[in-house]
Amino acid sequence: MARWAPGASDRLQRAAMELFAEHGFEATTVAGIAERAGVTERTFFRYFADKREVLFAGEQHLEAVFVSAIAGAPADAPLTDLLVAALDAGGAALQDMRGREFARARNEIIGANEQLQERELLKLAKLSHSVASALVERGIADVPARLAGDLVVSVFSTAFARWVAADETRDLVELQRQGLTAINTLVRTETG
Amino acid sequence: MARWAPGASDRLQRAAMELFAEHGFEATTVAGIAERAGVTERTFFRYFADKREVLFAGEQHLEAVFVSAIAGAPADAPLTDLLVAALDAGGAALQDMRGREFARARNEIIGANEQLQERELLKLAKLSHSVASALVERGIADVPARLAGDLVVSVFSTAFARWVAADETRDLVELQRQGLTAINTLVRTETG
Incomplete structure (x- = not known):
């Protein structure tokens, strides 16, 4: 999947879906999602209450x-x-x-x-x-x-x-x- | 409600329902249910996996x-x-x-x-x-x-x-x- 999605929200969602597929939902962390999306955890929480809400x-x-x-x-x-x-x-x-x-x-x-x-x-x-x-x-x-x-x-x-x-x-x-x-x-x- | 219900399972269920109604589900403990039913916690777990399963x-x-x-x-x-x-x-x-x-x-x-x-x-x-x-x-x-x-x-x-x-x-x-x-x-x- 392309990594240059327009907004941080889309990038975070894409990163989360990749990590859920690679490592499973349980093993994926918000820190990991934010890192792959190239944003801070703080930015993650601006869009989603937790990883489940993605x-x-x-x-x-x-x-x-x-x-x-x-x-x-x-x-x-x-x-x-x-x-x-x-x-x-x-x-x-x-x-x-x-x-x-x-x-x-x-x-x-x-x-x-x-x-x-x-x-x-x-x-x-x-x-x-x-x-x-x-x-x-x-x-x-x-x-x-x-x-x-x-x-x-x-x-x-x-x-x-x-x-x-x-x-x-x-x-x-x-x-x-x-x-x-x-x-x-x-x-x-x-x-x- | 009568307290002389025939089996321990019925007594436990009745005790649990009383306590849930009196104190709410969250505040009720397995120990409290067993005590009111006049049995041990061990007996409770013979019939139910946890209080929710009641x-x-x-x-x-x-x-x-x-x-x-x-x-x-x-x-x-x-x-x-x-x-x-x-x-x-x-x-x-x-x-x-x-x-x-x-x-x-x-x-x-x-x-x-x-x-x-x-x-x-x-x-x-x-x-x-x-x-x-x-x-x-x-x-x-x-x-x-x-x-x-x-x-x-x-x-x-x-x-x-x-x-x-x-x-x-x-x-x-x-x-x-x-x-x-x-x-x-x-x-x-x-x-x-």
Whole structure:
């Protein structure tokens, strides 16, 4: 990877990802990350609370994208359209933020560490709550809003897992659309 | 609460719940739990790895109930019937295990501690994986199986949150059935 990335934040993130991949997450220190990025530890802490947060930078932005898509949809949009809008916007934003190669590297690091997996689960739970709250703001009742929040996160994370798979070429938004269709089929049988 | 519970395990669980409620989870020690239960610390560790595990005892049993319901369903059962069977069995088992009052007390303790919430999320993620694996065993493809695993957990945990609410009288199985119907409505609109 090129080392001349424009800002210190990008350089620190890149350095951290290299070191996590080379030595594992546990063995990597903030001092080591700062050194490889050519900045001081003080500079590191200006951007990230700790080394774990390097992997979770951008999550608030992503959450805001999901929420804005719901808040900004036409007033008469049916509930399912809100979910599609949120997923399309969130999926596109994630693809733009870092791209598939970064997501793959990040996924491997998180998969190797139980604490990081718990942090990831917490992030997804928060995303579900935020989506549910955005739906409640639009007049959706509490229980369907909660279920819809979980559904959005489930479709997102299942599509994400496919998207970062070694052999996968379809884009995230397309995979999410297929996931929604799959759920439709799944529960449609019930009263069919 | 009565102090003459039949086994040391039940006595320890009861003592721990009392102390968590009185002093908070953080301030409670294994020594304190053992003392109130009238046993040695050594006895405590025969039943639980640490104080946190007192709150998560029985989760493997619960997971097994969900999985067995799927594995044991008739060979020609459609996918949705498998989900209903898993939820009905799991919901009934949870109600029988400890009852609503215990679940309410446990819920308050977990709600007050972020680490416990992460542990709870991990438990639910494992449950989703186990349900998905049980579905894959029955020939369901990977993506719908994962989505179905998440859906079961979402319906279960959303119904659970209602079930432990102060004013709620409906039983867990009924609340889960209503959740499934809500999801049906939610995604049915999509192609409606």
